[in-house]
Every structure is written in C-alpha cells, then in structure tokens.
Amino acid sequence: MSIFTGKRIVLGISGGIAAYKAADLARQLGKAGADVHCVLTEGGAHFVTPITFQALTGNPAWTDAWDSRQSRNMAHIELTRGADLLLVAPATADVMAKLAHGMADDLLTTLALARECPLAVCPAMNRQMWENPATQRNLAQLRADGIAVFGPASGEQACGEVGMGRMLEPLEIVAEVAAFFTPKRLAGRKVLLTAGPTFEPLDPVRGITNISSGKMGFALARACADAGAEVTLVAGPVSQPTPRGVNRIDVQTALQMRNAVLANVMHADVFIGVAAVADYRPADAAEHKLKKTGSGGMTIELVQNPDILAEVAALPNPPFCIGFAAESQNLDEYAAAKRAKKRVPLLVGNLVQDGMGGDDNRVVLFDDAGRHELPQAPKDEVAQAIVAHFARMLA
Ligand code: C5P
Numbered sequence: 001m002s003i004f005t006g007k008r009i010v011l012g013i014s015g016g017i018a019a020y021k022a023a024d025l026a027r028q029l030g031k032a033g034a035d036v037h038c039v040l041t042e043g044g045a046h047f048v049t050p051i052t053f054q055a056l057t058g059n060p061a062w063t064d065a066w067d068s069r070q071s072r073n074m075a076h077i078e079l080t081r082g083a084d085l086l087l088v089a090p091a092t093a094d095v096m097a098k099l100a101h102g103m104a105d106d107l108l109t110t111l112a113l114a115r116e117c118p119l120a121v122c123p124a125m126n127r128q129m130w131e132n133p134a135t136q137r138n139l140a141q142l143r144a145d146g147i148a149v150f151g152p153a154s155g156e157q158a159c160g161e162v163g164m165g166r167m168l169e170p171l172e173i174v175a176e177v178a179a180f181f182t183p184k185r186l187a188g189r190k191v192l193l194t195a196g197p198t199f200e201p202l203d204p205v206r207g208i209t210n211i212s213s214g215k216m217g218f219a220l221a222r223a224c225a226d227a228g229a230e231v232t233l234v235a236g237p238v239s240q241p242t243p244r245g246v247n248r249i250d251v252q253t254a255l256q257m258r259n260a261v262l263a264n265v266m267h268a269d270v271f272i273g274v275a276a277v278a279d280y281r282p283a284d285a286a287e288h289k290l291k292k293t294g295s296g297g298m299t300i301e302l303v304q305n306p307d308i309l310a311e312v313a314a315l316p317n318p319p320f321c322i323g324f325a326a327e328s329q330n331l332d333e334y335a336a337a338k339r340a341k342k343r344v345p346l347l348v349g350n351l352v353q354d355g356m357g358g359d360d361n362r363v364v365l366f367d368d369a370g371r372h373e374l375p376q377a378p379k380d381e382v383a384q385a386i387v388a389h390f391a392r393m394l395a
Helices: 019-032 042-047 050-057 093-101 107-114 127-131 133-144 170-181 215-226 254-267 308-313 331-342 379-394
Strands: 008-013 035-040 085-091 119-123 153-156 162-166 190-195 230-235 247-250 270-273 280-282 302-304 320-327 346-351 363-367 370-373
Touching: 008 019, 008 042, 008 107, 019 035, 019 042, 019 050, 019 085, 019 170, 035 042, 035 050, 035 107, 085 093, 085 107, 085 170, 093 107, 093 119, 093 133, 119 170, 127 133, 127 162, 170 215, 190 215, 190 254, 215 230, 215 270, 215 379, 230 254, 254 308, 270 308, 308 320, 308 331, 320 331, 320 379, 331 346, 331 363, 346 379, 363 379
Parallel strands: 008 035, 008 085, 085 119, 190 230, 190 270, 230 247, 270 320, 320 346
Antiparallel strands: 153 162, 280 302, 346 363, 363 370
C-alpha cells in the first residue's frame, strides 16, 4: 500500500503559467494512489481547461462556487469534507495574499477558509513578485498559520528571468506530499546509511564492482527523512537523485565508505548498512592502465576489505545497527548467522533474485522476536515498512 492509498486530495490550480504542470501533478498524484479532485480559479482555467483535469483524474473538476452539480449547492464546503489535504499548485502571489488574509471571493479561497483538512501551497511566480516584501509577509503569515509551503525552486522562469519563484516539478511536489503524509516516527533521530555498490580500482579505468543500483538504500534514506530523521547517506557510485533533505556523501571504494561512516557515526542514533560493499579489493591499484601482455592469463591478488557494519556494531557505544543480507539461497539460515556474527539487532534479508537492481523487493526482517516477512512491493513501500518496524524497536 502506498502512502497515498485512500487519500483524498483537493488540488487547487490558480492562474499562473505553471498551471500546465498542475495537469501532470494531478496525474502523478492519481498514479501514486490518491483520489484527486481539482478546483480551478478563473485565472487557472485560462491556462488549462477543467476538462483536462477531469480527464486526468476521473473526477469532476470545479471552478464555480455556484456549480449546481453539487447537491445543496455547498461546493465551497463539501469538496474538502473528508479530504486529507488541500494542495494549491500553482499558488500565485495573489492566491497566497488571499489565503494569508482569509479572503474568500471564489470557490478555491472559500474552500480554503471553510476547510477542516491541512492546506499546502506550492508558490509559483516571477522572482520579483516572490521577493516583494508583501509576498514575504504573506508567506510568513501562512507559515505562522500552520500552512505547509513546498518550494519554490530557483531557476529559469517563464518570463525569461532567472531566480527564485519557479514551482517545484510535479514529482518533487509528490515527494513533498508523501513526506507530509508520513508519520514522524523518527523525529529527533539521526540516521546514517550506506547505499549502492563500491568500486575497487584495478587501474585508472577498471575495477571490481557489483550490480547494486542503490535503489533500496536511497529509498530507505528517503523513508527515514520523510519520517522526520536527520539523514546522512554515504553512497557508492550510483545514478540515484539525492532524496529531499538528505545529506549525501559520495564515495567510490570500501575504504572511503568506511572512513566516511566512521567520521559521522558518533552523531548517529541508527546505522543502516544497505551498501553492497565489495568483500575484496585488488591488493594494488596500478597507477597506469594495465596493458595486455602475451597470450596468457592474468592473476590479480585481492585483499579483504574491512566489514563496516561489524565495525560500527562493535563500537563501545554503538548506534542501533541494521544490516542487510542479500543471498541467492538458504536466506533464513544465512541471514540468522549473519545477524549473530555481526551482532546487529535487526537484519533485513532478501533473495538477490527478488530485489537486486529492480524496482520492487521482497524482504524478511530478522530480530530477537523472530522472522517477519514483508510482502513484495516497490522499494519505497518496503523502506517505509522497515522504518515502521525499527521505529517500534527503538521506542
Ligand atoms: O557479509 P555480507 O556482505 O553479506 O553482509 C552484508 C551486510 O554487511 C550489509 O548490511 C552490508 O552493508 C554490510 N557490509 C559492510 N561492510 C562490508 C561488507 C558488508 O558494512 N565490507
């Protein structure tokens, strides 16, 4: 189940050029599992028609407080009844001003004033409008009223100027909303993770690595941050985007990963070793590219890498340690043995064929209470379930 499953989101679209992105936002929220109901201001409907939102969400789109489709003519109240969030994207400077002052002169602003659910805005405007003291005053007022503000970002604007005021991209907004809905089970906790493969150089262009994509570790970093933790992620060479709010340290080799972990572990309450650390590295990395010599084979001498997880778990005052075990067979037996050997309270086991490199994973959690199997699911959902599990153990 996604965090969006069963969530009713009323999406308000006000009159800015970023309204075209709101169409994709409506689609992405629906794809994530939310039930999306769109309300356009008159300005919003000048940019994109209600029909577009109706087609994308499968629900009627609304523009008029006097719309007779709503029974008892109470559209301004009933649309947000039972809603989990009123999300205004784009939120123009004008709409922010109205929301900050409790004005209610159209369907969207009336809904905002009459709502029982939380309200979030995604500002979108020209950089000078954003920097204007009046907008900044309104922004401060919205925050003081407990309204969530997602963005804006800085960058090229529709008017050709560059600066602060661009609306976040639809998927960034979906990530913000997911974080907003996530219970803050790890509030006040500091989490340190490793993720991805390591790369152990043989020469300047070659090395030993593995097929870890980093997806599981990044999903866990995201889930921990969404749950309110302060997260530091030590990442091997992967092409994953940094999750919002996560402090990322990029490394290549196991030794670099170990150093980065040891430099940060004293602040951590939780350490999660998700990385597929190479067990061995070439004894010597050649300074120059190795040349093919003759027709015979070649022998490479390997030396063992330190076990980062075991080292952290053996510290005098260790954080709560969580290990991963990717096995190709005998998962229960190997995982239990690994948990005992590395002395970690929680070990997440999976069969490589169930997870490595893919978007889904199926894992089994091993702790003192025994084994706890999670259903196959996208890695983000598996990560949320793992967080819920260890947050209970921490509590
Ligand atoms: O022994 P194995 O590599 O299967 O153990 C996997 C677990 O140990 C993972 O949590 C992994 O991140 C961690 N590990 C480590 N340093 C190593 C090898 C594994 O932290 N050198």
